Amino acid sequence: MRGPVVETTKRARRLRQSDNDAETALWMELRDRRLNGYKFVRQFPIGSYFADFVCRECQLVVEVDGSQHVDSEYDRVRDHFMVSSGWSVLRFWNVDVLKDREAVLETILAAIEQRLQRHIDTHDLRFIAAEDYGEIFP
16 A cells, blocks of 8 residues: 655655745745646655645646755756656746746646746756657646
């Protein structure tokens, strides 16, 4: 019988309790299928990592980062692992979530609807598509 891994569940709960303002604000927009009916969960384990937000149906990870993540090699390794595991990864800055939430939500929808280029790496947005992006959904 398959069940929860107790330590993983405890860690995910701790991470949810320590959300920053940007993560909390984005969660208010994503929870309860508020974004066009898509279901998101928080602090979802993928391997040894925890993704901030995940839409399992679309195999999409959404990360909200602070300035400590600028040019982070750890994040690049993490993203590579997630993409190689079949997940597309979309990263935003905290400030963008707080100041331009509508644009962030539209970009998330564009990723879900597969309207984004397979790889975007700009100063304010990073998107890396999984290998089968464009084939899974819709």
